[in-house]
Amino acid sequence: MERPPPEVPDDPSTQRNASDGGKWVRLNVGGTVFLTTKQTLCQEPNSFLCRLCQESQLLSETDETGAFLIDRDPSYFGAILRYLRYGKLVIDKNVSIEGVLEEAEFYNIASLVKIIHEQIEELEVTSSQSQQKHVYRVLQCQEAELAQMVSTMSDSWKFEQVKTIVI
Numbered sequence: 711m712e713r714p715p716p717e718v719p720d721d722p723s724t725q726r727n728a729s730d731g732g733k734w735v736r737l738n739v740g741g742t743v744f745l746t747t748k749q750t751l752c753q754e755p756n757s758f759l760c761r762l763c764q765e766s767q768l769l770s771e772t773d774e775t776g777a778f779l780i781d782r783d784p785s786y787f788g789a790i791l792r793y794l795r796y797g798k799l800v801i802d803k804n805v806s807i808e809g810v811l812e813e814a815e816f817y818n819i820a821s822l823v824k825i826i827h828e829q830i831e832e833l834e835v836t837s838s839q840s841q842q843k844h845v846y847r848v849l850q851c852q853e854a855e856l857a858q859m860v861s862t863m864s865d866s867w868k869f870e871q872v873k874t875i876v877i
Contacts, residue, residue, distance in 0.1 A: 735763060736777035742784035743777055746791060753794045758817045786813040793822050799829065807833075 735751060737744045737759075752760040762770055762778055771779045780787075789801045789810045799822065801810055807826060814822040 736775060737762075737780060737787075738773045738775075738777040739780045739782050739787045740784040742787070743775070744784075744787060744791060746795070750791070750794050753797075754819045754821060757819050759794070759819075782813060782816065783809070786810050790814060790817060790819065790822070793819070799825050 733747050733749065735746055735748055737746070748763045751757075751763050754760060773779055785802075785805055786809045789799065789805060790813055792798070792800050793814075799810075801807055807830060811823065811826040811830070814826060
């Protein structure tokens with residue numbers, strides 16, 4: 711059973727935010743407003759976002775609704791916020807992993823930076839492996855052996871028929 715979304719007042723004068731001890735925080739990232747909790751932003755205690763919630767540590771300008779102004783690209787911020795909420799890296803298909811890495815470094819989210827570096831390395835290894843060609847030549851075998859061998863190979867294998875000409 712899904713829980714209904716939490717009620718958050720639209721009127722900035724009645725909304726509690728991080729600066730007055732409330733648990734909801736509005737962030738205006740590059741003109742797009744994000745709403746989340748102080749607990750989510752403080753999943754990474756040394757991050758810019760957690761320090762933003764601690765008014766004594768980092769003062770920031772706010773817009774007319776009381777949202778903290780952050781001059782960054784909002785298209786990458788969604789992945790940052792999802793990581794803080796769920797502890798998993800989920801990137802939209804139209805967003806580059808390198809862009810999310812740049813934002814994770816800006817916000818000082820060390821655990822996410824590490825995960826992205828690992829994923830980039832894995833992508834590079836996979837890419838280089840897929841470019842390598844493996845050629846296996848079967849010189850002689852029975853039909854049943856060939857059928858067994860073919861059935862156990864992955865879809866990425868390619869067979870080429872080689873004919874030997876004896877002069």
